[in-house]
Amino acid sequence: MSGLMNAALIFAVAAVVITRQFSARRIGTDRRWWIVPAVLAVVALREPGVIDPHHQVQASLLLGAELVTALAIGAGWAWTTRIWTEPDGSVWTRSTKASGAVWIAGICLRLGLFGIGALLGVHQNSSALMLGLAATLLVRSGLLTWRAQSLHPAPTGPVPAYGDDVRRVLRKERL
Template sequence: MSGLVNTLVIVAVVAVVIVRQFGARRIGTDRRWWLLPVILAVVALREPGILDAHHRTASALLLGVEVVIGLATGAGWAWTTRLWTEADGSVWSKSTKASAGVWIVGIALRAGLFALGAAVGVHQDSSALMLGLAATLLVRSGVLVWRAQSHSGVAVPAPAYGFGMARPARKERV
């Protein structure tokens, strides 16, 4: 795919994911939560321009840092997401204001990383950003499913950031 198509895919995925996660959602622990991140990673890794041919070492280093930022953003997002168990035993989640802060910090770090690469003359392809996004989604989904499994059937909110916050007045279903 071209850089423009990659960018449009990234923006669309981020928009859909953020909009969906800031509403209350039931967590299905039996779903294939890893599928979207794996598809994004495969698409990103198939691109020949993921590493700059003239600056392979610097490009690989920047890509590694991008993935680490993605992993940290995913973990921070998952741990700042509020979980609770309904009376029927289903586990629900909703991102918090702290989750939005994690996203803002992650985006700022990625922008700084891109600026650093541009300053040293390393060409960075949008597939590196897509790989970082895949890492973010994979870690976030994995941690949320793990947290939900450990609290299934428990009739009290799961301890996390926002513990003790009022429940949403209505459930938003997509």
């Protein structure tokens, strides 16, 4: 894919994911949450320009910094997301204002990394950004799934009290 197509794909995926996360959504713990990040990673790694061949050390360091930033954004986004269980046992999630702040901080960090790369003369391809987005989504989805599985569904009927399973012996009263 061309750089313009990669940028359009990154923008479209980010826009859809971000807008969907700020509305309450039911999440399932049994679905394959890793598929979208895996597809993005495969598309990113298929492109030949992930590492600039003329500045391999600097490009590798920038890619490493991008991936660390992406992992931090994914973890921050997952931990600032509100998650709850409905009475029917379904798990729901919704991003908060803190999640939006995590995204803004992440965008600023990524712009800073791009600026550092431009100052160093490193040719930066959109594949690194797509790989970072895949890492962000993978960490966020994995942590949310883990958090959802750790929630105990709300009871649907009466909750047993301590001692309910003990047999009671009734004695006849004699007059």
